[in-house]
Amino acid sequence: MQYTVSYQQPNTHYIDIELEVNGVEESSIQFQLPAWRPGRYELGNFAKNIQRWAAFDAEGRELLHKKLTKDLWEVSTNGTETVIVKYNYFANELNAGSTYLDASQLYINGVNCLLYVPNRINELCELQLEIPETYRVACGLKSLGGFAFEATDFHELVDCPLIASESLQNDSYTVDNTTFYLWFQGECKPDFDRLKKDFIPFTEKQMELFGGFPTPEYHFLFQILPHRAYHGVEHSNSTVCLLGPSYDVMKKGGMYDELLGVSSHELFHTWNVKRIRPVEMWPYDYSKENYSRLGYLSEGVTTLYGDVMLLRSGVFSEVDYFKTLNQLLDRHFNNPAISNLSVADSSFDTWLDGYVAGVPNRKTSIYTEGALCTLMIDSKIREATNHQKSFDDVMRIFNDEFYLNNKGISESDYLSTINKVAGIELRDFVDQYINGTADYTTELKNSLTFLGLDYQSLPSDSFCEAYLGLKLMDNHGSLQVISVYPDSVAELAGIGLNDEVISINGYKAGADFNHWCSYFKEEQIVLGVKQNYDSINNMYIDLCGEVYYKKHLVQRLENATYEQQESFEKWKH
DSSP states (O other): OEEEEEOSOGGGTEEEEEEEEOOOOSSEEEEEOOSSBTTBOSOOOGGGGEEEEEEEOTTSOEEOEEEEETTEEEEEOTTOSOEEEEEEEEOBOOSTTSOEEETTEEEEOHHHHOOBOGGGTTSOEEEEEOOOTTOEEEESSEEEETTEEEESSHHHHHTSOEEEESSOEEEEEEETTEEEEEEEESSOOOOHHHHHHHHHHHHHHHHHHHTSOSSSEEEEEEEEOSSOEEEEEEOSSEEEEEEEOGGGTTOTTTHHHHHHHHHHHHHHTTTBTTTBOBGGGSSOOTTSOOOOSOHIIIIIIHHHHHHHHHHHTTSSOHHHHHHHHHHHHHHHHTOGGGGTSOHHHHHHTHHHHTTSOOSTTOOOOHHHHHHHHHHHHHHHHHHHHTTSOOHHHHHHHIIIIIGGGTOOBOHHHHHHHHHHHHTSOOHHHIIIIISSOOOOHHHHHHHHHHTTEEEEEEEOSOHIIIIIOEEEEEETTEEEEEEEOTTOHHHHHTOOTTOEEEEETTEEOSTTHHHHHHHTTTSOEEEEEEOGGGOEEEEEEOOOSOOOSEEEEEEEOTTOOHHHHHHHHHHHO
């Protein structure tokens, strides 16, 4: 499979792609464009970005073709042994999993835009880039010299994103026998000494857990934007992380903490999900949904460990780590959907409504719930084995006994492995909190207590959120309702999603809305609300003192026993 990527006018954002297939023996051959990309378990419909598509033989004669599905084409070969497909792809979306072209860079995630022949997906692939001579290329593919690259198969080809640009900045560090490259594209002033000082320790900790690194090199590809941005996508020997704004990326307490967090998270994915993978995705089928209920393993475990590795390595202080744990607790307890759809079912349903909120209070987060359930299981394992075992051992078994033996993980494998490591039966826990929607507040508190930690629940800093049950967003000067807590005084008063709050007790509702709510807390609150068809109605609210949206603060347990203090130190290290 020989791919050539070029472009004529970068301002049009169209990439020209040519795929040459040799040794064709069939009377017809099919070409599939991936329908989704690993790392984001929703359909991508990338074919909508193709403007022109045609097929030719080696002499340039056009071959008949027809479209079988939205992203599958069939070409009649007319006896030729070589089929060349030429098409273009509109690349005007810049995130960590997209493909993008402008005058400053060519950025490709091959899974968006490269076709494959389904029955020849495991054949060697070559990629040739026709780009300016002054460009450099950041990519994990094997270089053949110049701008030519080689992949063992289509899976590797599309699992190695690339950035080609004249303005790339880079440095590297080495841990054991693996070289890690730091690439920055966009307006940024990376402090490479500081970056390496922080990246080396968390890299070492992750390698220590798994006993080495699976590839001889690894590439961190950072896309830096001038505005607020945060996104990361994992690959087998690289990751793309999108961050911004530029001026905040290296600022401690600002985006720099998020840069460390997403980098550690995506590096952990090198093992978990790129190699330790649900059986339904072994191997990937790019043509359709790969349904799995194991999102709590793929994303939840990684969410927990990405931050834990920063703590264990000393890159994050306890205060830094507790901030991330606070966020998980806030997201859990402030999501009423936890009682409607389990984390396992929510994993399955990412294919239904992707990563948007969907209808109100329907689903949970595989990241949040998976992380907290993993923390609780880790605590149970440590307690049952007096810290002789932990969830670390679970991950090592998944790596050594499953991935290295070319096997994916099933739900029964997950359960049997945590049972084996803990030496106790954890089926009830999994049934209640992973496959079910039981309230695990008490279980979580017990786990944190065992680890020498405590958390307190306080009302949200927003009076409106805490006591009315309303979350509002400024929408071009108006206050739009973006969430209503079920059975809150606001919902019972008749306020719904997307309503617009106009006034409070006769005064215009604006940026000081929370102050007015607090001011009128001892009397009836009357909100003027614009609803469907622009009707404006008065909503009458009597506060009842109940707290709806909350914030959570994790800290060391006061008056902790010696055993609890020791437990925290063992968990921390």
